[in-house]
Amino acid sequence: MREWRGRLAKAYTALTLAGLGGAAAAAPLQPCRIDGIPNELQCGSLQRPLDPARPDGVKIAVHYLVVPAMARNKQPDAVLMLAGGPGQSAINIASRVLPRLSRLGNRRDIVFIDQRGTGKSAPLDCPDDSKLPVTEQLDSEAQMKRLDACRVALEKLPYGQDGGLRFFTTTLAMQDMDAVREALAVPQWNLVGGSYGTRAALEYLRLFPTKVRRTLIDGVAPADMVLPASFSADGQAALDQLFDAHAKTHPQLRTEWQQLLASLPRPVTVAHPLTGQPERFTVDRELLMRAVRPPLYQPMLASALPAAIHAAAKDGRFEGLFGLTSAFGSAKAMRLAMGMHFSVVCAEDVPRLADSTDKPGADFQRMDADMYTRVCKTWPRGDVPADFYKLPAAPSPVLVMSGGADPATPPRHGERVAKALGAGHPERVQHLVVPQAGHGVMTVGCVRDLMFRFIDAKTDASALPQDGSCATRIPRPTAFQPIQAPTTTGAAQ
Structure with a gap:
C-alpha cells in the first residue's frame, strides 16, 4: 500500500503481562549475511508461545540478528534497535540503521529482533498492491476488500487460527524481547x-526496568497518543508550519492550496510511479491529503511541496505531488507487515478513539479515524493491560528526541513523555527538540556522535544532559525552485 491511495495509507502509518511462558530453547547463533551489509554477521531464533497463558500451545519462532562488537574486550550491555511502523522488520532495516550506530558497534553488540508479526517472526504480511493498476489502488472500497481478504488469509495460518491475531500486541512482543x-x-x-519503536521501548522499560541501562527514543509515539486521531491533528500542524515557513518565497501558497482543494474532485493523467505508463484517474480530497502527508516526514522532500502545490493548482500538473510521495519510503525494507500493524493499532489505539481530545485537522479531517475504525470492526483485538497506558518514572537515563517539523510524532508527545519519566528525578531525562527536523532526529548528521556519548557514558550522572546545539541550529531547507528553460525568439541560427 505504498503506491497511490493504498500505498499512501501505509505511509501514514508513515504507527504490545502474563509471565514469559517459559523461556524456550534458543537455536545456536549461526553465521549469516544480510543484504546491504558486507561483513558476516550472526543470526538466531527462539521458540516462543503464541499465547503466554498457554505455554504448551502454538509456538512461533522469533528471529534476531546480532552484529558483533568490533573489539574483543567488548561491553556486556548490547544495543537493541526497536523498529517502527508498527510493522517494520528490524532485520530488514539493519543496513540503513547501522551507519548511525557504527561508533556504538566498536565495543557493543548491536541486536535487531524481528518483532512477532514482522520479517521472519510469524509474519503477518498482506499482499503488496503497488503493482496493481492505479484505478484499483485508488478505489477505497477495493482497498477495504483487499484488507478483509488479507485478514481471512492470515487467520488460516497456524498462528492466526482461533483468534491468533490477538497475540501480536506490544506487551507480548516485549516479553519476546526479554526472552x-x-x-x-x-x-x-x-x-x-524510533517512531513506533519508542512505544515498544517504553513498554519494555515499564515491564523490565532493571534490564535497561539506557534508553534513547526518537519521534515518540506513546501508548496514549491514539494514533488515528493524532495523525490528523499533527499532520495539520505540520502542513500549516510548511505554509508559514515559505510565506516569503511563496506568498500565495495558502491561497493556491485552498484553490486546489476547491477544484476537487478532478480527473488527472499521471505516469504510474513504477511502470511509467500514463494512467487517468480522479483525484479527490482524501487522495490529495494522502499525497501531501508523506513528503512532510522529510524536510528535504517537503521543500519541494510549494512548487508541487503551485503546479497542481495553477496548471493541473500533479506529477510533482505524486512524485514526491513515491520518493518517500519506496524501498522494500520500509514496507510494513500490515497484518501486524492492524493487530497493534486495533488493540491499543482504536478502542480509545472516542475519548481522544485531539481535534481533527481542518484539511485532514477524520479520514484516518474512519479508515482504522472500519478495518478494526472485524480485526481480532488483543487484550491490553491498563498499566500499558501509564508511564512510571524512569529508573535509568532516558534521552528523548523530537523533530519540530514532524507530522506524526511532534514534540508535544515527547514533552509529555519526558515529564512523566522525569517525575521525581528530572536529571534522568532530557528532551532534545531539533526545530527543523522531520520524523527522525537520528538521521541529522551530528546526532550520531551525541547518541554514542549518551550510551557510552561510564556513569548515569555523566550520560545527561547532552549538548545538541550542533543539531538545533540546522535551518529548514529553502523552498525548491524549478529551473525554467529560457525562452528563445526568432529563427534558429
Whole structure:
C-alpha cells in the first residue's frame, strides 16, 4: 500500500503481562549475511508461545540478528534497535540503521529482533498492491476488500487460527524481547527506538526496568497518543508550519492550496510511479491529503511541496505531488507487515478513539479515524493491560528526541513523555527538540556522535544532559525552485 491511495495509507502509518511462558530453547547463533551489509554477521531464533497463558500451545519462532562488537574486550550491555511502523522488520532495516550506530558497534553488540508479526517472526504480511493498476489502488472500497481478504488469509495460518491475531500486541512482543536477552546472556539492553519503536521501548522499560541501562527514543509515539486521531491533528500542524515557513518565497501558497482543494474532485493523467505508463484517474480530497502527508516526514522532500502545490493548482500538473510521495519510503525494507500493524493499532489505539481530545485537522479531517475504525470492526483485538497506558518514572537515563517539523510524532508527545519519566528525578531525562527536523532526529548528521556519548557514558550522572546545539541550529531547507528553460525568439541560427 505504498503506491497511490493504498500505498499512501501505509505511509501514514508513515504507527504490545502474563509471565514469559517459559523461556524456550534458543537455536545456536549461526553465521549469516544480510543484504546491504558486507561483513558476516550472526543470526538466531527462539521458540516462543503464541499465547503466554498457554505455554504448551502454538509456538512461533522469533528471529534476531546480532552484529558483533568490533573489539574483543567488548561491553556486556548490547544495543537493541526497536523498529517502527508498527510493522517494520528490524532485520530488514539493519543496513540503513547501522551507519548511525557504527561508533556504538566498536565495543557493543548491536541486536535487531524481528518483532512477532514482522520479517521472519510469524509474519503477518498482506499482499503488496503497488503493482496493481492505479484505478484499483485508488478505489477505497477495493482497498477495504483487499484488507478483509488479507485478514481471512492470515487467520488460516497456524498462528492466526482461533483468534491468533490477538497475540501480536506490544506487551507480548516485549516479553519476546526479554526472552531473547536471556538467551543471549545480555545483562541489560541499551534501548534505541524510533517512531513506533519508542512505544515498544517504553513498554519494555515499564515491564523490565532493571534490564535497561539506557534508553534513547526518537519521534515518540506513546501508548496514549491514539494514533488515528493524532495523525490528523499533527499532520495539520505540520502542513500549516510548511505554509508559514515559505510565506516569503511563496506568498500565495495558502491561497493556491485552498484553490486546489476547491477544484476537487478532478480527473488527472499521471505516469504510474513504477511502470511509467500514463494512467487517468480522479483525484479527490482524501487522495490529495494522502499525497501531501508523506513528503512532510522529510524536510528535504517537503521543500519541494510549494512548487508541487503551485503546479497542481495553477496548471493541473500533479506529477510533482505524486512524485514526491513515491520518493518517500519506496524501498522494500520500509514496507510494513500490515497484518501486524492492524493487530497493534486495533488493540491499543482504536478502542480509545472516542475519548481522544485531539481535534481533527481542518484539511485532514477524520479520514484516518474512519479508515482504522472500519478495518478494526472485524480485526481480532488483543487484550491490553491498563498499566500499558501509564508511564512510571524512569529508573535509568532516558534521552528523548523530537523533530519540530514532524507530522506524526511532534514534540508535544515527547514533552509529555519526558515529564512523566522525569517525575521525581528530572536529571534522568532530557528532551532534545531539533526545530527543523522531520520524523527522525537520528538521521541529522551530528546526532550520531551525541547518541554514542549518551550510551557510552561510564556513569548515569555523566550520560545527561547532552549538548545538541550542533543539531538545533540546522535551518529548514529553502523552498525548491524549478529551473525554467529560457525562452528563445526568432529563427534558429
